[in-house]
Amino acid sequence: xxxxxxxxxxxxxxxxxxxxxxxxxxxxxxxxxxxxxxxxxxxxxxxxxxxxxxxxxxxxxxxxxxxxxxxxxxxxxxxxxxxxxxxxxxxxxxxxxxxxxxxxxxxxxxxxxxxx
Numbered sequence: 001x002x003x004x005x006x007x008x009x010x011x012x013x014x015x016x017x018x019x020x021x022x023x024x025x026x027x028x029x030x031x032x033x034x035x036x037x038x039x040x041x042x043x044x045x046x047x048x049x050x051x052x053x054x055x056x057x058x059x060x061x062x063x064x065x066x067x068x069x070x071x072x073x074x075x076x077x078x079x080x081x082x083x084x085x086x087x088x089x090x091x092x093x094x095x096x097x098x099x100x101x102x103x104x105x106x107x108x109x110x111x112x113x114x115x116x
Contacts, residue, residue, distance in 0.1 A: 002113040004041065004093070007068075011103040014041040014095060019113065021045045040096040043113060047092040049085030052077055058097035062105065063089035070109045075100045 004014040020042055040059075044050065050061060061074040063086035072086050076097055086092075093111070105111075 001116050002043075003116060004043070004095075005112050005114055006103060006105060006109050007112045008106075008109040009104065013099050013103050013105065013111065016116070017041040017043055017093075017113065019043045019045065040094075041099075042094050044092045044094065046090065048087055048089045049083055050092055050094055051083055052079050052081040055079045060093075060095040060097055060100045062093040062095065062100070062111070064091040064093065064111060066090040068111045070105060070107050070111060072107065073100050073105055 001016050002019060003012060004017045005012050018041065048063075052059060056079060058076045058078055061077050061084050062070055063072045063074075065071055065088070068091075071089055074084055077084055099105075
């Protein structure tokens with residue numbers, strides 16, 4: 001687990017975030033999380049998009065380049081959305097709904113993971 005921080009502003013976006021690479025972990029982490037903070041917040045490396053099929057609540061989605069720079073923000077993506085994609089992304093964040101508004105994440109900000 002790690003802390004997700006906006007290096008541009010110093011704000012903490014998530015006190016606990018899971019990091020995933022394998023495609024199967026993407027599905028398991030998004031659909032069958034344990035309902036805790038870690039299940040709500042996940043950094044998906046080598047991922048250009050997500051779906052919200054099977055989720056029960058809205059989520060915030062952030063697309064990042066290879067350096068953690070925010071390319072696009074999609075706040076409050078509803079459940080059962082078949083696809084949210086950004087073709088130039090190198091990583092995608094799925095955060096609990098309201099995370100973007102609470103921390104004022106903007107395109108161009110740099111997000112980092114700090115190991116706990």
